Amino acid sequence: MTRRPAAPGGDAGSATVLVLGVAMVVVSAVCAMLMLGSAICARHSAQAAADLAALAAAQRIGVDGSSCAAAEAVAAANAVALYACDVRISADGRSGAVDVSVSRPVGTGALAHWAAEARSTAERLA
Numbered sequence: 001m002t003r004r005p006a007a008p009g010g011d012a013g014s015a016t017v018l019v020l021g022v023a024m025v026v027v028s029a030v031c032a033m034l035m036l037g038s039a040i041c042a043r044h045s046a047q048a049a050a051d052l053a054a055l056a057a058a059q060r061i062g063v064d065g066s067s068c069a070a071a072e073a074v075a076a077a078n079a080v081a082l083y084a085c086d087v088r089i090s091a092d093g094r095s096g097a098v099d100v101s102v103s104r105p106v107g108t109g110a111l112a113h114w115a116a117e118a119r120s121t122a123e124r125l126a
Contacts, residue, residue: 004005004123005021016037017120022059035107036096038107039106039107040114042104042105042106042107043072043116043118045078045079045080045104045116046102046103046104046116046117046118047078047103047118047120048078049074049075049078049080049102049118050075050080050100050101050102050118050119050120051120051122052074052078053070053071053072053074053075053078053080053082053100053102053120054071054098054099054120054121055098055122056070056071056073057070057071057085057087057098057100057122058063058096058097058098058123058124059124061087061089061094061095061096061097061098061124062089062093062094062095062096062124066086067085067098068082068085068087068098071098071100072085072087075100075102077103079103080102080103080104081102081103082100082101082102083101083102083124084099084100084101085098085099085100086098086099086100086103094122094124095124096123096124097121097122097123097124098121098122098123099119099120099121100119100120100121101118101119102117102118102119103115103116103117104116104117104118
């Protein structure tokens with residue numbers, strides 16, 4: 001048996017182009033889902049770190065003036081950057097509230113310039 005040459009203008013090889021196109025769409029969708037998952041994980045991690053930093057800071061209210069230092073230490077231990085700490089002490093000096101805000105990079109490479117931010121408030125009652 002001899003193979004006949006393809007007629008000019010035929011569609012020989014068109015399936016290869018179609019398969020490559022579909023593969024590119026699938027790979028792009030998977031990459032987008034991975035980036036979204038990374039951003040969601042970074043947000044949850046930042047929120048947990050903000051909650052812990054606020055609790056650490058609130059624990060120091062009425063003890064000494066190191067509330068924000070305690071929040072900074074806990075934030076650093078959780079690999080986030082503390083960029084705001086506001087302590088409000090009540091008139092009795094033994095209770096109050098603290099607001100903290102933290103930031104965590106979302107990923108590496110193309111996502112390195114994005115950051116997940118979180119805020120948290122904790123109170124200490126006398």
